[in-house]
Amino acid sequence: MRQGLAATTLLLGLFGCTTLARAETLNLLIWEAYIDQAILDAWTASTGIAVRQIYFDSGDARDEILADPNSNIDLSVVGENGSALFGKRGILAPIGEDSVPSLKDYKTQWTARCGGYGAPYLWGTMGIVYRSDKVTTTPTSWKDLMQPAPALKKHIAMYDDHNEAFIAPLIMLGKSINANDSETLKLAFELMKAQAPSVLTYDYVITSIDNPDYGREIYMALAYSGDQKVLNEKMGTSGVWRYAVPQEGTLSWLDCLAVTASSPRKAQAMKLLDYILSAKSAALNAQTLGMPASSTAALALIPDTIKADPAIYTPEDILKKSQYQTELSVSSIQTRRRIISAMANFQ
Template sequence: MCTRFIAFSIAIGASLAATPGRAETLNLLIWESYIDQKILDRWTDKTGIAVHQIFYDSSDARDEILSDPASNIDLAVVGETTADLFGKRGILEPLTESNAPSMKDYKPEWTSRCAGYAMPYLWGTMGIAYRSDMVKTTPASWSDLMSPAPELKKHVAMYDDHNEAFIAPLALLGKSINTNDSETLKAAFELMKKQAPFVLTYDYVITAIQNPEFRDNIYMAIAYSGDQHVLNDKAGTAGVWRYVVPKEGTLSWLDCMAVNAASPRKQLALQLLDFIGSPESAASNATALNMPTASDRALDLIAADMRSNREIYPPAEILAKSQYQTELSVQSIQTRRRIISAMANFQ
């Protein structure tokens, strides 16, 4: 993880170097393939201001970049716990309807989860993505991922993030995904050790699928809802990748878009955030990405067949069994990271 981040930081520094005579540019820190480029193009056409996307592939890498005062980031897509923590640390600009008028289109149950320091962006679940041409029986339980069938050996992709890596084992154990209890984490460790020989990679599946070494050998992966559409695009075969939420329940996540309080282009960043969060942009973005929006007014602009798609908008019974992420203790984070680092010993 450290090696990847050092290389990533160097790339960011090079990409954000000032160029004489270059027009104003805003720097957006975001997951890959996580915003419709047409929205950013419309913004540039309207304002003359370009948007440069910088990609991360884990929340740990994102948070380390955002913590760096020299990162030159203007906006970032963050998780709800990061919005709260980094907002309280003064890294993120407080948001209200005064500096981001589109906030009025989001219900308090959404905006409260972004803690007053970010705008709700997209939401969803975590589950199992699988190749329907290679996995003939639809996964139904986290045990299908944690105790895979023999033919899936070295065909599973997991994720080395200290939060998301524990979703599957903790949900399978019937425990809180936010546990700080060392005995519960040890039990999760035992499940992860048994699974490790089946794991091909611990890179985020969207990153891994672009690696020629892994591309054709990943048949099942832990994934966010919506990842299946990106995977299908990468595979060039519509519908081959599918997504399910296991019966035990899962993470219900919310991503928030925030403005870096130290941005020298803060007012422009706030204007871009408001543009992205407007009903028209939020609706077209959700439609293009096949993901659910948190904006009430945007939802009214989305086609009925998309709103009724259970893969995009999970049914109430799934959401009822889902958990939100909350801030973990320092000791819990350290224990989780040690466990993840140890997985290579059991592969």
């Protein structure tokens, strides 16, 4: 994505807030529009401790920030693989029910996936978002995105993260989304290259939709579940942006919320983490964002009508065909990044 620009912007912001952070302020590294502000406001009102959100727009950009020992981050949203990886490297602090009591409301199937260095935050799938006023037939296959109709030429937004960019082509090929071998990645590259003339941008749709030059020209995009709600809010188009999970299956992801090991405000950060994970906060957050909750106690507070919405709680038959991400080999990451860098030449 805009990895260089994003990382530079974030680091400048972080270094610029050093004085503020030494006061009663916690720095939270997070996707844009990924937490209900009312939760943070309530926390600040009750504790006097402010929370400063610092946005990233790709996993690669986030990882650069977390790997920087001077980044001044207290809490961060990380993927389940990143939680374990950064934890083993001493970047994230270990957590358990002793430090985060709200974890008692989360089943082991969720907590185990964060590897002991993060807490289950939100989960979902990857799929296709589309403007229903421009795309009148609901996408049902990854082919609708990778081999789009002629009318969608230069109206497609993809995503140049080295993991997510390969979800659609690899599933179309009937391969694992965690493929490491060069032959499989080469086949994926051929599909991506054929799609490239139809792609308007490789920037994450939540960010690119704000671009005044082409944001309103995006009709279909690779996206995460829940992104349709953010897009409608940004565009002022209630219900126009919709989300569909292709029938071939997809990525089933889990984001974890973690505390950095180097935070000088670790005790406060743990308390904020516990507050966000509490049943009331988790239920409010899930409903506000249009995302599924992973807390058993929070689920009991969410209306059945929401839990029955397939755009939020993906049907079991689709989930059975979905895959989890695992750690990729170094050579696979390098190959994937080279392919992404080459894509601009084929547009």
